[in-house]
Amino acid sequence: MKLKNDLLLRTARGEEVERPPVWLMRQAGRILPQYRALRAKLSGFKELVETPDLAAEVTIQPVDELDVDAAIIFSDILVIPEAMGLTYEMVEKKGPWFPQTITNQSEIDQLVVGEAAAERLGYVYDALRITNRALDGRVPLIGFAGAPWTIFCYMIEGQGSKTFSKAKKMLYAHPKLAHQLLDKITETTIAYLKQKVAHGAMLIQVFDSWAGILSAEQYRTFAIPYLQRIAEALPDVPVTQFSKGAWFALADLGSLPVQTIGLDWNTDPAYARALVGPTKVFQGNLDPCQLYAPAEEIAQAAQQMIRSFGRKHIVNLGHGVYPDTPLDGVKAFVQAVKAYAYSA
Ligand code: CP3
Numbered sequence: 001m002k003l004k005n006d007l008l009l010r011t012a013r014g015e016e017v018e019r020p021p022v023w024l025m026r027q028a029g030r031i032l033p034q035y036r037a038l039r040a041k042l043s044g045f046k047e048l049v050e051t052p053d054l055a056a057e058v059t060i061q062p063v064d065e066l067d068v069d070a071a072i073i074f075s076d077i078l079v080i081p082e083a084m085g086l087t088y089e090m091v092e093k094k095g096p097w098f099p100q101t102i103t104n105q106s107e108i109d110q111l112v113v114g115e116a117a118a119e120r121l122g123y124v125y126d127a128l129r130i131t132n133r134a135l136d137g138r139v140p141l142i143g144f145a146g147a148p149w150t151i152f153c154y155m156i157e158g159q160g161s162k163t164f165s166k167a168k169k170m171l172y173a174h175p176k177l178a179h180q181l182l183d184k185i186t187e188t189t190i191a192y193l194k195q196k197v198a199h200g201a202m203l204i205q206v207f208d209s210w211a212g213i214l215s216a217e218q219y220r221t222f223a224i225p226y227l228q229r230i231a232e233a234l235p236d237v238p239v240t241q242f243s244k245g246a247w248f249a250l251a252d253l254g255s256l257p258v259q260t261i262g263l264d265w266n267t268d269p270a271y272a273r274a275l276v277g278p279t280k281v282f283q284g285n286l287d288p289c290q291l292y293a294p295a296e297e298i299a300q301a302a303q304q305m306i307r308s309f310g311r312k313h314i315v316n317l318g319h320g321v322y323p324d325t326p327l328d329g330v331k332a333f334v335q336a337v338k339a340y341a342y343s344a
Pocket of ligand 1: 045
């Protein structure tokens with residue numbers, strides 16, 4: 001497909017560009033009135049995720065409304081545990097809930113793994129195909145998955161947690177079991193992401209939302225090798241690794257064969273650059289709460305952030321946009337970036 005706006009892909013490939021591209025993590029979702037209106041007519045979140053025409057519709061909403069430089073396919077990281085055999089519910093106002101979790105060896109043995117699991121996610125591949133047809137090359141389409149460690153957290157705990165101490169307990173008490181489970185998640189994620197690329201995902205982002213609760217040593221042992229395998233399995237598209245809170249792992253992240261490293265708002269770009277080296281592209285990292293400020297201040301903060309990163313930068317927030325963010329704040333952010341021009 002010939003893209004009319006390929007700024008994101010040119011930047012991710014390390015090319016010289018005229019300005020940084022901009023999109024927002026969680027741009028498809030509750031910040032948009034059109035999302036809330038559609039969502040209110042449905043039985044729940046999963047109906048939206050599992051109905052390709054509707055998933056495509058909400059994927060495109062932020063491109064129409066916000067004029068961002070990329071679309072991200074509407075789905076969730078939790079489709080992977082579900083495909084492996086652990087179904088999830090999305091409980092209104094509470095978040096994900098898994099009736100069944102992983103506690104022992106025999107439960108790990110019973111999981112569906114790799115292509116057999118990935119093949120159950122046909123609705124995601126259909127949504128990608130339908131989205132690209134409707135986008136008609138306006139912007140690139142991003143595909144994503146959760147990182148093995150973050151998926152492991154949900155499969156062990158069965159819901160969100162402040163500490164994920166049950167998941168961490170397995171790393172300390174049963175490291176061999178932990179590696180077996182991480183291996184199976186990785187194999188499945190690779191099969192899934194290859195299908196996503198085959199069906200039109202042009203860049204892949206891997207979300208390690210719970211990276212920040214591990215030590216540097218644990219991240220090196222239980223996360224980095226699996227992220228390495230995922231990145232190596234996707235030679236045909238740029239990969240963005242977003243490990244939230246993992247300032248302590250920046251040097252290890254810098255050695256991954258990925259093009260882009262996502263940074264949260266706690267991480268200073270110059271500090272990250274010193275640890276990661278000169279070649280990677282960075283993505284981030286405005287505090288999502290900055291978007292509650294007046295439009296003029298948002299624009300100034302965006303420009304200041306762009307200057308502090310220098311080149312090799314994809315503009316985003318440091319984590320997903322919060323659902324109660326004023327739409328005018330989001331638009332002020334996007335427009336400020338789009339009005340920016342790097343000086344020669
Ligand atoms: O716009 C986009 O970014 C694409 C869609 C997307 C969703 N979830 C839709 C969603 C993406 C990329 C995700 C990733 C995701 N899902 C992550 C990693 C990113 C991060 O935020 O750290 C995680 C940890 C999840 C798991 C998850 N999904 C939780 C914990 C929750 C409940 C909290 C919440 O935000 O409501 C979800 C639900 C969810 N996923 C919603 C959306 C739009 C809200 C559901 C609704 O409409 O009611």
